[in-house]
Amino acid sequence: MTRILVADDHTVVRRGLVQIISETMDLKVTGEAATAREVLDLVRRQPFDVVVLDLNLPDQSGLDTLKQLKAEFPSLPVLVLSMYGEEQYGLRVLRAGAAGYLTKEKTAEELVQAIRKVAGGGRYVSAAMADSLLDLLETDPDLPLHATLSDREFQVMRLLAEGKSVTEIADMLSLSVKTVSTYRARVLEKMNMKSNAELARYALEHALIH
Incomplete structure (x- = not known):
């Protein structure tokens, strides 16, 4: 059994x-x-x-x-x-x-x-x-932008895209605000974006959030 x-x-x-x-x-x-x-x-x-x-x-x-x-x-x-x-x-x-x-x-x-x-x-x-x-x-060079993120960066990206603040994310993930801010900066840099609004639009387009 x-x-x-x-x-x-x-x-x-x-x-x-x-x-x-x-x-x-x-x-x-x-x-x-x-x-x-x-x-x-x-x-x-x-x-x-x-x-x-x-x-x-x-x-x-x-x-x-x-x-x-x-x-x-x-x-x-x-x-x-x-x-x-x-x-x-x-x-x-x-x-x-x-x-x-x-x-x-x-x-x-x-x-x-x-x-x-x-x-x-x-x-x-x-x-x-x-x-x-x-x-x-077979198409590795054409991976979507979010595939370049680490698991923690991906998690932070989704939460930002859902409208969560850096402080809220820090509380949810038991991290410091400074650490989450660092993750946010990395995410924006890797995805070549400048704002949470861009992240939200991207996440919706790729069905990463509902």
């Missing part, structure tokens, strides 16, 4: 995932979490074979949570589940150590298939994402 931790801050979504998994004979949800803190506490207390991790958690980004999990439990497969398209986050989460990436619009059958694949030591990406990754390798 494959033991699974399901992490999603939306109760309805989480219950739906649990229901899908419970209909199989070989998979069992043995833990549920709504925050990054709960994810880490559970994994430290009991064994799991797979973590199904939402990319958006209220207390910490799923990407940072993924990195913590892989630092403490490098052999634990993490399947990232997200509302964001594969072209926006797929490559980032794979580079951060995820065993797979799946969007929430996928079917129940594909979710079960993905869990089984990563539980068996494999990596899971959809056929569309596999094609996108191949295209990315």
Whole structure:
């Protein structure tokens, strides 16, 4: 029996995932979490074979949570589940150590298939994402501007684009205002932009924010 931790801050979504998994004979949800803190506490207390991790958690980004999990439990497969398209986050989460990436619009059958694949030591990406990754390798010089950002810079860029102030971002990420200001300056420089408004327009055009 494959033991699974399901992490999603939306109760309805989480219950739906649990229901899908419970209909199989070989998979069992043995833990549920709504925050990054709960994810880490559970994994430290009991064994799991797979973590199904939402990319958006209220207390910490799923990407940072993924990195913590892989630092403490490098052999634990993490399947990232997200509302964001594969072209926006797929490559980032794979580079951060995820065993797979799946969007929430996928079917129940594909979710079960993905869990089984990563539980068996494999990596899971959809056929569309596999094609996108191949295209990315072939067209590396033409990467979008946001692909040049580090994970933290990308996180700060999205928050700025959503209209958050430097002070708000500092509080959210437990960083100093000076550090966030430095990240903002780097982001603007790397993306050849001059204002948060330009960042917001770019982020909307590339579906990085809603």
